[in-house]
Amino acid sequence: MEKHLSSQFDAELSSISTRVLEMGGLVESQVVQAVWALSNFSTDVAEQVVATEERVNQLEVEIDRDLSTIIARRQPTARDLRLLIAVSKTIGNLERVGDEAARIARTVQRLVSTGVSSRLRLPVSDVSFESKLATASLRKALDAFARLDTQKALEVIKEDNEIDAEFDGLMRKLITYMMEDPRTISASIDLVFVAKAIERVGDHAKNLAEQIIYIVKGTDVRHNPLDVVESVVR
Numbered sequence: 001m002e003k004h005l006s007s008q009f010d011a012e013l014s015s016i017s018t019r020v021l022e023m024g025g026l027v028e029s030q031v032v033q034a035v036w037a038l039s040n041f042s043t044d045v046a047e048q049v050v051a052t053e054e055r056v057n058q059l060e061v062e063i064d065r066d067l068s069t070i071i072a073r074r075q076p077t078a079r080d081l082r083l084l085i086a087v088s089k090t091i092g093n094l095e096r097v098g099d100e101a102a103r104i105a106r107t108v109q110r111l112v113s114t115g116v117s118s119r120l121r122l123p124v125s126d127v128s129f130e131s132k133l134a135t136a137s138l139r140k141a142l143d144a145f146a147r148l149d150t151q152k153a154l155e156v157i158k159e160d161n162e163i164d165a166e167f168d169g170l171m172r173k174l175i176t177y178m179m180e181d182p183r184t185i186s187a188s189i190d191l192v193f194v195a196k197a198i199e200r201v202g203d204h205a206k207n208l209a210e211q212i213i214y215i216v217k218g219t220d221v222r223h224n225p226l227d228v229v230e231s232v233v234r
Contacts, residue, residue: 009076023094031198039128050105060095079218093204096204100197103194134205141153141205145212157229160203217232
């Protein structure tokens with residue numbers, strides 16, 4: 001009987017993990033599409049990104065409900081409880097990634113509707129590069145989650161500094177644009193918010209990586225220096 005219950009619990013955990021990865025794939029695709037929409041000023045693609053937000057939100061609610069049911073019915077052991085708590089935090093981070101993608105998509109819609117896209121030269125390629133770094137970090141974090149790979153999670157945490165540096169460089173470039181041509185101020189401010197949204201995607205990937213370390217090692221490494229995190233992973 002105990003083995004039977006254990007098998008059921010493992011199956012439930014596996015089902016939840018699969019849906020977390022589905023949710024992760026959706027929000028990663030949202031970010032990629034949103035930045036593509038910005039690069040090409042495509043309102044159609046931007047609209048698809050916004051429409052996907054509903055499915056992401058639905059997945060978050062469904063997974064959260066199932067987590068509550070498992071905790072109530074199964075009374076999981078410490079390690080399994082850590083996993084369930086970490087999954088709950090993970091889907092919250094993924095939902096916020098979807099929010100950031102939708103925010104970028106709505107910015108695209110606004111830029112196109114005001115005609116800015118056809119009048120001004122904008123440093124969109126820099127935003128695209130920052131996005132590639134952030135989505136690669138998110139993809140690696142999701143892969144680390146699927147394998148509970150703390151070494152890969154550690155790589156994600158280290159890469160966050162590179163994303164932050166790219167964001168800072170883009171800020172300096174946008175300030176220069178605004179100083180040289182006041183006509184770019186409104187659009188540049190929009191791009192500031194886009195760049196910040198992408199930087200937050202990187203932050204959420206880092207948060208996910210920290211949760212993976214928590215699941216495997218049982219240590220909360222949030223807000224710790226990198227050398228402390230490295231020592232925990234070792």
